[in-house]
Amino acid sequence: MIERYLEQVSTYAGDIDGLINLIAWFVGVWFLVAEFVFFYLIFKFRHREGHKGEYITGEEKHQKRFITIPHFLVLVCDIFIIIGAVRVWVDVKQTLPPADATVRIIGQQWAWSFVHPGPDGELDTADDIKTVESLNTEVGKVYHFQLESRDVLHDFSVPVFRLKQDAIPGRIISGWWKATKTGEWDIQCAEICGIGHGVMRARIKVQSAAEHASWMHENSPVASIASAN
């Protein structure tokens, strides 16, 4: 469903879309059956002159079957959905694969700023690259992020990755992604954060290894030293 509207750009985007499709099938079938039966009954038992309705208590066992059987089947569907949801969740949010690089993402009223590790691959060193409203990453690498907020709640959301995570002042929240193709996409703030919430947007750039390396060297405050090493 979702992939019709938005590209899948992270490794787990397909898993999340798969789960969404699974749920869509389960609930879609139930929905259509319920609505069909519903409208059919309205039509079939509409008022006609000289026709008398039936007296049905619904308390007897053979009548209750019409409720208990579907009800049991709903439970079975629920179990499949729970299994699917747990599997996706564990991969996306709970167990982080080892990182190739780590970036820091900071939300504040009303802009995103980003700290990239720079050519040495480490955060909090002299060659860190700080940007505002644009996050530069490399395709095919596992990125960890450390999400922070300076003031209120914000939410770091990259729809093409299917990634979303609240930023909470006072905490550092970790997560990960691995992008599968190069390009440039929207980052939105998904948690209302005050008057400028609507303009708190940024772009994520996923670059090829060569492009990304040259971006790093051009932008690192100590690029010359780093490349000399």
Place this chain on the structure above:
Amino acid sequence: MAETIDVGTHAGDDHGHDHHHEETFWSKYVFSTDHKMIGMQYMFTGMFMALIGGFFAYAFRMQLAFPGMDVPFWGIVTPAEYNALITNHGAIMIFWVAMPVLIAAFGNFLIPLMIGCDDMVFPKLNRLSYQIFLLSAVVLLASFVVENGGFGGAWTSYPPLSAKHEYSLTPLGSSLWITAVALEFVAFLIGGINFVTTAMNSRAPGMKLYDIPMVVWMIVVASILFMASVGPLIAGAIMLFMDQNLGTHFFDPNAGGDPILWQHLFWFFGHPEVYVVLLPATGITAEVMCVFARKKLFAYRTVLYTTFGTGVLSFTVWAHHQFIAGIDPRMAHVFTITTLLISIPIAEMMFVYIATLYGGDIRLKTPMLWALAFIAEFLIGGVTGIFLGASGADIYFHDTYFVLAHFHYTFFPIAIIGVYAGVTFWYPKMFGKMMNDTLGKIHFWGTIIPFNCIFIPLFVLGAAGQHRRIHDFTQYPELAQYQDVRVFATVSLVIMLLFQFVFIYNFFMSLRKGKDAGPNPWNSTTLEWTTESPPGHGNWKELPTVYRGPYEYQVPGRDKDFWPQNEPN
């Protein structure tokens, strides 16, 4: 005829009807302790607030469709105004429309009439509850017009945004807003006490627990849910107010507080709250369906148990609103399981309602159209909730327009469709006149069709990754392309709002020109239809006795197709 006030039933009355001897305008309409009048007061206040909430939806939807343009009757919608509009639209619709009309108005009007007693157990407390509610509405309205404007931190008012004036930029608006919400909670806490005690203690002789009409049961369960869930939030509201104005730091992480604490307090209330308003609407649907399908409610006891089951489970799901809020990721599994489990009693309830139609003799009058629409539309709200309850899928859908469309598909059936079902059904009892059925049907289709045209497109926008609470989406390169979808939704809204005037016209025109309803125009079996329309003070000349369950239609071997609860064999 309606004015026959029988003092006889109140002889030795210790309920505090202190003034039914000379009924002045003030004692009859303003300071009344009569449950029916208090119900009306809640109803009219709620409908007035619905107009404001609807107007806000119009203003911000116009901004979304035509960003930056002058909105007729409003002007330019600035980002600050946009936030205040959505915040108060949501808060008004839930706290000042759904709650007062569904619980307080119908609860007050129906409970004594349907269980066969003359008034609530505590009539003065009842009046106090309305007065506090009215005060809360006034405080809320005041919050829009103070300096710097109304509160704009969303109806969930997450701190630190809501807790610190330097973040929210609405020092007065946010304090008035949280005060209004707290007052409103207090009002309903007081009202709920009355509903539960009255339904449990004042039933007519012969009325056993299984003879209580479903809507009364559901309002009682809803009141209990409300009373059991609201405590933490009242505490939270006081803490928030203190953080705003007295320098405390309950939710301030820089001083040892925790913003997530609020989310737990809020949603421990907020999720049961959905069922608090859902149950009365579901109950109304049951009453209307039985009458117009001329059918006994299928498996009454099953419906009752699923109601209890839903109520209990509703306390176990709150953190599904917090999957991505930075709580421990392992918690998501627990709340995914509880959330999906709650689909079971709700699905069962819907199956029972559908089964009730089987073998019926269905008459499609206006109230029945609304009741059926409730089921047809609520099913959409129900099934789309599964996507959000499944943690893995919620990572994507959280805070998108998919959520927005989902909860409007539950809230709109509840607060609009359910209310219209109830009002058109009990109107003859409330006012002694029939509403015009043709106008009723025009209003029905003029509401239902545009309603779907508003919200189905919003599911699409949500699937495309459009987030909530953003005042101009055209600035996002990937979302700009969907502008015509937003225009379509907005035009549908305007059409729907215009059709509401058909209802208002019908409502007032029928008061003057409607034909007399008589006591029981729908040939219904429950007790409220056994007294005159509208019922006088004290409800009955002689209180009824109950001989059977509430839905005895088409009982074999009887010539009439209905068998009222109070009719001896």
